[in-house]
Amino acid sequence: MVTTESSPKESSGVRGRRRSFDVDEAVETAMKLFHARGYDAVGVAELGAELGIKPPSFYAAFGSKAGLFERALQRYTAGEANIFARAQAEGGSVAEVIERTLLLAARLYPERNGVAGCLVLDGARNSADPEACALAEALRKAGVATIRDFIAGEAPERAGELADFVAIAMKGMSAAARDGADEAALTAFAEMASRAFRRELAAEG
Amino acid sequence: MVTTESSPKESSGVRGRRRSFDVDEAVETAMKLFHARGYDAVGVAELGAELGIKPPSFYAAFGSKAGLFERALQRYTAGEANIFARAQAEGGSVAEVIERTLLLAARLYPERNGVAGCLVLDGARNSADPEACALAEALRKAGVATIRDFIAGEAPERAGELADFVAIAMKGMSAAARDGADEAALTAFAEMASRAFRRELAAEG
DNA sequence: GAGAAAATGTAGTGAGCGCTATATAAAATC
DNA sequence: GATTTTATATAGCGCTCACTACATTTTCTC
Numbered sequence: 349m350v351t352t353e354s355s356p357k358e359s360s361g362v363r364g365r366r367r368s369f370d371v372d373e374a375v376e377t378a379m380k381l382f383h384a385r386g387y388d389a390v391g392v393a394e395l396g397a398e399l400g401i402k403p404p405s406f407y408a409a410f411g412s413k414a415g416l417f418e419r420a421l422q423r424y425t426a427g428e429a430n431i432f433a434r435a436q437a438e439g440g441s442v443a444e445v446i447e448r449t450l451l452l453a454a455r456l457y458p459e460r461n462g463v464a465g466c467l468v469l470d471g472a473r474n475s476a477d478p479e480a481c482a483l484a485e486a487l488r489k490a491g492v493a494t495i496r497d498f499i500a501g502e503a504p505e506r507a508g509e510l511a512d513f514v515a516i517a518m519k520g521m522s523a524a525a526r527d528g529a530d531e532a533a534l535t536a537f538a539e540m541a542s543r544a545f546r547r548e549l550a551a552e553g
Numbered sequence: 554m555v556t557t558e559s560s561p562k563e564s565s566g567v568r569g570r571r572r573s574f575d576v577d578e579a580v581e582t583a584m585k586l587f588h589a590r591g592y593d594a595v596g597v598a599e600l601g602a603e604l605g606i607k608p609p610s611f612y613a614a615f616g617s618k619a620g621l622f623e624r625a626l627q628r629y630t631a632g633e634a635n636i637f638a639r640a641q642a643e644g645g646s647v648a649e650v651i652e653r654t655l656l657l658a659a660r661l662y663p664e665r666n667g668v669a670g671c672l673v674l675d676g677a678r679n680s681a682d683p684e685a686c687a688l689a690e691a692l693r694k695a696g697v698a699t700i701r702d703f704i705a706g707e708a709p710e711r712a713g714e715l716a717d718f719v720a721i722a723m724k725g726m727s728a729a730a731r732d733g734a735d736e737a738a739l740t741a742f743a744e745m746a747s748r749a750f751r752r753e754l755a756a757e758g
Numbered sequence: 759g760a761g762a763a764a765a766t767g768t769a770g771t772g773a774g775c776g777c778t779a780t781a782t783a784a785a786a787t788c
Numbered sequence: 789g790a791t792t793t794t795a796t797a798t799a800g801c802g803c804t805c806a807c808t809a810c811a812t813t814t815t816c817t818c
Contacts, residue, residue, distance in 0.1 A: 363785070365795040366785065473728070516729045527693060536714040547752070570764050570813065607768085609766065
């Protein structure tokens with residue numbers, strides 16, 4: 349082979365040949381592909397081509413296609429896509445945090461570079477792979493549980509249905525974004541949903 | 554062959570061998586399969602096995618997999634799944650019809666026999682086939698246009714965003730149902746969304 | 759019955775799927 | 789340098805995908 353090794357002299361402390369690609373970069377690329385077209389529609393061959401690696405390197409690094417999807421989901425939820433965590437970090441009342449959450453979704457979900465909606469909510473939608481579905485489902489359940497616990501701080505009686513309201517609204521916004529809705533349309537919805545949430549929260553259960 | 558022809562004596566006026574299967578029944582079966590698992594996840598081989606026909610009969614009758622999907626969508630929208638048409642048929646104000654629409658969705662969308670959500674909204678979600686996506690998208694656009702025109706009768710100024718609110722809420726309910734939400738959860742959402750719609754309609758734009 | 763038309767059964771097509779066996783190349787330790 | 793370890797490249801696995809060529813059967817018209 350005739351590669352120009354970037355740093356062949358310095359020891360890394362790890363035995364064996366060094367990876368010729370950046371794993372984090374690969375996960376980032378895969379994340380975008382899965383997000384743009386859904387889990388099933390992105391093949392291992394395309395991933396390999398896009399990542400610049402051959403199948404053996406792919407499976408040595410990620411174990412399986414679902415393994416890479418799991419890494420992509422981890423990267424997704426650890427970043428700016430974790431909308432509720434970002435909204436909660438700014439503090440405020442339950443109504444304020446939920447409003448911020450919905451408005452943030454309206455800002456983040458519209459199509460940008462072929463990517464729209466939420467990877468967790470829609471990335472494995474209609475997938476034939478049970479493993480991919482289970483990975484996304486676990487994150488969805490954890491997400492709504494987090495929101496429910498947060499709402500329970502102010503409204504323990506109605507926390508369940510109020511969290512469901514937010515979750516279903518988010519699913520609608522993600523689906524709408526994937527169907528082509530722009531930020532203005534999603535923001536209009538988010539504002540109406542926020543007003544609704546505020547009123548429902550204020551009303552006695 | 555040793556088939557027992559059901560009515561070999563009476564002429565049908567059409568030349569050639571008669572179909573050995575009922576096309577409408579086949580479309581019905583295909584509709585359920587597409588609805589349950591999504592367009593891409595249902596293969597032609599499985600459809601043929603389930604319908605009891607071989608590939609040549611399949612393609613002679615439907616032209617292509619997408620052709621059968623189109624027939625399935627037509628059958629779907631012509632039946633009880635056309636929620637808005639059913640809600641509108643009962644008459645009443647815009648707020649009443651929309652409330653009926655959302656509550657009807659909450660009743661129809663939860664999983665029954667492996668089928669959940671809306672075929673038009675989610676049947677081709679994440680599909681790699683542009684034709685299937687285009688068929689579903691056309692029906693989605695027609696549906697929201699119908700709702701917009703109906704709302705415009707009472708609120709011409711805000712008909713666009715109010716119709717979008719309903720459409721996004723329905724997408725959320727369909728997605729939630731496919732994720733396992735039951736009728737109680739969807740009904741709770743539908744009631745909150747209905748109250749929200751009523752208030753937004755009453756408020757001056 | 760002859761011929762035409764339509765549907766069927768048998769048997770496949772090329773292409774893509776996720777994944778792997780095997781050998782080689784590059785880095786470490788000894 | 790010899791050995792070990794890791795990652796690589798080449799090539800191909802068995803399987804499914806949507807779809808079709810071809811001969812045959814059924815049913816019509818004439």
